[in-house]
Amino acid sequence: MPAMANITVKDSDGTTDRVFTALSPSGGDGSSALWRFEDMTRVPGHRITAEIKTMWNGPKTARRAVFSLRAPIVQATSVAGVNAKVGEIRMENGNWIIPQDAPSTFIAGTVALGANLMASALIKSAIADGFAPT
Numbered sequence: 001m002p003a004m005a006n007i008t009v010k011d012s013d014g015t016t017d018r019v020f021t022a023l024s025p026s027g028g029d030g031s032s033a034l035w036r037f038e039d040m041t042r043v044p045g046h047r048i049t050a051e052i053k054t055m056w057n058g059p060k061t062a063r064r065a066v067f068s069l070r071a072p073i074v075q076a077t078s079v080a081g082v083n084a085k086v087g088e089i090r091m092e093n094g095n096w097i098i099p100q101d102a103p104s105t106f107i108a109g110t111v112a113l114g115a116n117l118m119a120s121a122l123i124k125s126a127i128a129d130g131f132a133p134t
Helices: 104-118 121-129
Strands: 007-010 017-024 033-037 049-056 063-076 083-092 095-097
Touching: 007 104, 049 121, 063 104, 063 121, 083 104, 104 121
Parallel strands: none
Antiparallel strands: 007 017, 017 033, 033 049, 049 063, 063 083, 083 095
8 A cells, every 4th residue: 555645747848846745645445645736826725636546346346546636727817916716627537628718838737747647656556556545
């Protein structure tokens, strides 16, 4: 069973490291382990999050892993320094939802981060072992 830890991945430029900070380990079957990219230019509710949860299938003959990523799309409001969430890029279990009014650079960066998180040693270990990090 993997241990909860921060995950460092490359951004879309292939050289910049982005650290997803371990926020909460899994509490057991069906409970998600949670990470957040601590981008200090955004308020916590507007930061990218990733999670994985694992559980048995119905007859308990296989383990199931569900990985998800949420990346809020924000834009400036008429109040200086205040941004509003206007949408969200989401990926859950391999299914991506990409709003077409999001900036191309944000889409590219989010897709790179999500794909690189899926390829990280910790996420691969959780999927292979069938247990989310605790």
